Ligand SMILES: [Zn+2]
């Protein structure tokens with residue numbers, strides 16, 4: 001196994017639990033898609049052609065201008081084990097598409113893991129900036145700065161009328177996908193979430209659960225993102241998303257207020273009960289774990305639980321995923337075994353190191 | 359409406375094929391369409407009409423009706439298939455995958471893209487960032503359009519001093535642009 005730092009260090013920049021509105025917004029992400037002029041998109045490229053696009057883009061990353069952007073580690077997807085690729089996906093640093101389907105796929109990962117540059121994903125080039133808290137404008141500024149460095153040295157596929165040309169028509173134009181990850185337990189508990197989600201959909205944004213499919217979110221984590229990439233400028237897209245996220249934050253805050261005023265005892269019981277279970281459970285499946293972790297995250301935000309940090313919770317979010325669990329304990333596991341090791345990892349992280357006979 | 363092929367079942371699929379500007383309408387039932395599917399040229403093995411239709415339904419259906427507008431239903435000759443010269447992808451393959459093969463596909467399939475993009479984005483023209491190196495001319499063209507709009511407005515509001523200034527700016531950009539055109 002190679003010794004990549006992303007395997008040893010569980011905390012990416014986005015998991016720090018810091019940044020504006022970090023009691024509700026976990027992370028902000030910008031991803032922009034670009035392609036090289038005159039070469040087929042990766043899906044239809046021959047091996048030789050995708051090697052060509054890889055080499056053109058790699059050349060940029062070795063230029064002096066690129067080194068101004070910070071220190072990056074260059075990784076070839078073929079040199080990674082399945083588990084390493086899975087960990088990168090679980091840390092949200094690469095897309096499942098790059099992990100599983102790319103040919104001549106490449107990754108440039110910034111040292112603090114706030115920037116991933118994916119080569120030969122569905123598009124030749126995808127630049128991702130992932131920041132903690134609500135920092136969507138900051139993430140865009142950084143992504144755009146990186147984009148400028150590439151643009152100065154390679155010819156992009158760009159059309160006067162359609163903008164940046166992408167493999168999928170849903171990305172054409174700006175090629176931008178801006179998304180914000182939110183923790184919305186009070187809106188779920190007070191059953192206002194569906195009304196909010198419908199309203200969000202009506203202004204051209206999409207909402208989906210973090211690890212779950214469709215609208216069923218595990219751990220009350222929701223990702224809000226733009227759908228439209230053509231006919232709106234980047235700043236319109238980002239301002240629109242930012243404005244909607246700010247409104248959702250206000251709704252979540254007043255729902256938390258409402259819970260405290262109307263059912264404080266029940267809420268406290270729920271949070272402390274989950275804390276107790278996580279500190280003592282010997283077997284826990286991922287669905288229960290994410291629900292309980294959501295409860296104690298709320299408890300920590302409301303300052304009911306004083307010794308649980310946001311960073312620890314974000315770490316657990318990632319480390320309790322199958323790939324990371326198997327990596328930490330250095331062995332392949334069945335689903336049943338994972339439930340045991342997941343419980344152990346949570347106990348250890350929450351500071352209950354007492355050994356339990358196994 | 360009855361199926362034009364078998365004349366027995368009612369037609370549920372309606373095609374409009376346009377070849378060299380000549381429009382032919384074609385109404386067919388689903389089972390006949392499935393039979394015809396084998397004859398679609400340019401289709402890789404196992405590429406049935408059903409895949410084709412499900413792809414088209416994803417991208418081409420308007421107003422939730424079963425009315426299909428298709429210009430690619432070529433049965434007799436491969437020349438009727440819309441294909442990207444650069445990467446070889448056909449429009450039907452694009453419809454099935456939902457992915458373009460190369461940047462030239464956008465030009466090759468241009469005549470079919472407006473409704474699709476309109477449906478996905480509500481818009482068909484890019485207004486965001488432009489590559490700096492290749493985009494200077496375009497950036498200036500956009501400025502020109504904005505300035506002309508301002509000019510109209512200032513004339514309507516009888517702000518003639520502003521209008522005169524705007525006119526100078528517009529003239530300067532126009533000269534720059536024609537200079538660049540000559541240089542090329
Ligand atoms: Zn028939």
Ligand SMILES: [Zn+2]
Pocket residue numbers: 442443444445446447458459460461462463464466
């Ligand atoms: Zn093409």
